[in-house]
Amino acid sequence: MPSPPRVELDGVAVSHGPVTLLRPVHGMVEPGSCLVVRGDNGSGKTTLLRVVAGVQEASAGQVLVDGEGVDPRDPSFRARLAGLLGPSAVYRDLTVYEHLLLVDASWGGDPGTVEERIDEVLHALTIAALADRFVSELSSGQRQLADLALVLFRPGDLLVLDEPEQRLDSERRGIVADLLRRRVEAGATALVATHDPVVAEALGDAELELVVAQE
Numbered sequence: 001m002p003s004p005p006r007v008e009l010d011g012v013a014v015s016h017g018p019v020t021l022l023r024p025v026h027g028m029v030e031p032g033s034c035l036v037v038r039g040d041n042g043s044g045k046t047t048l049l050r051v052v053a054g055v056q057e058a059s060a061g062q063v064l065v066d067g068e069g070v071d072p073r074d075p076s077f078r079a080r081l082a083g084l085l086g087p088s089a090v091y092r093d094l095t096v097y098e099h100l101l102l103v104d105a106s107w108g109g110d111p112g113t114v115e116e117r118i119d120e121v122l123h124a125l126t127i128a129a130l131a132d133r134f135v136s137e138l139s140s141g142q143r144q145l146a147d148l149a150l151v152l153f154r155p156g157d158l159l160v161l162d163e164p165e166q167r168l169d170s171e172r173r174g175i176v177a178d179l180l181r182r183r184v185e186a187g188a189t190a191l192v193a194t195h196d197p198v199v200a201e202a203l204g205d206a207e208l209e210l211v212v213a214q215e
């Protein structure tokens with residue numbers, strides 16, 4: 001298995017005309033570590049994570065993953081990335097279980113063990129009882145847990161997670177923080193934006209504090 005990636009934030013900045021979304025950010029996320037991204041509302045956490053995941057372009061600077069620029073269409077980058085950037089797209093008529101089957105098949109998971117692995121991730125996230133429910137009919141917190149299951153089911157070793165604790169009760173926030181910590185320890189590099197000090201403490205090897213741009 002390749003080692004987890006090193007991520008370099010090399011003066012990454014985003015603006016739209018005169019509006020600054022993200023002031024220049026410099027930093028390094030070491031392989032197998034978790035960078036927690038903090039900052040007030042509007043400081044650019046989501047924007048930074050979107051640039052790292054390749055869904056938004058930087059207007060200055062660049063993100064380097066193992067020394068290479070991010071290309072969201074490159075199959076090897078896509079295979080590495082496991083991103084939570086807002087609610088996932090879902091099929092109205094597929095269950096939680098069926099969505100996980102789809103993700104696993106897309107990334108070449110072993111069909112012989114998939115049932116067991118789905119059980120495991122759903123139990124770990126406390127949503128085993130929801131396996132046969134439509135994703136589109138879950139409560140907002142249940143939906144967040146299902147979205148996390150879809151992310152964790154990808155084989156990627158670059159986790160880019162925007163407020164994974166959003167809409168979760170305090171017990172489940174702890175459970176999610178522990179699960180993510182274990183995933184990093186098993187061989188992943190993570191960037192996680194959070195407003196939750198408990199999640200930040202449990203997960204972060206380092207912190208990056210963003211500051212709201214003054215126009």
Ligand SMILES: Nc1ncnc2c1ncn2[C@@H]1O[C@H](COP(=O)(O)OP(=O)(O)OP(=O)(O)O)[C@@H](O)[C@H]1O
Pocket residue numbers: 016019020021022039040041042043044045046047048
């Ligand atoms: N599509 C967009 N067009 C223009 N400005 C945007 C757009 N998306 C975000 N912004 C602006 O960019 C800045 C950073 O937003 P961003 O969502 O990255 O902040 P954040 O730190 O994630 O905030 P929060 O803690 O509220 O989630 C804000 O001033 C926001 O208004």
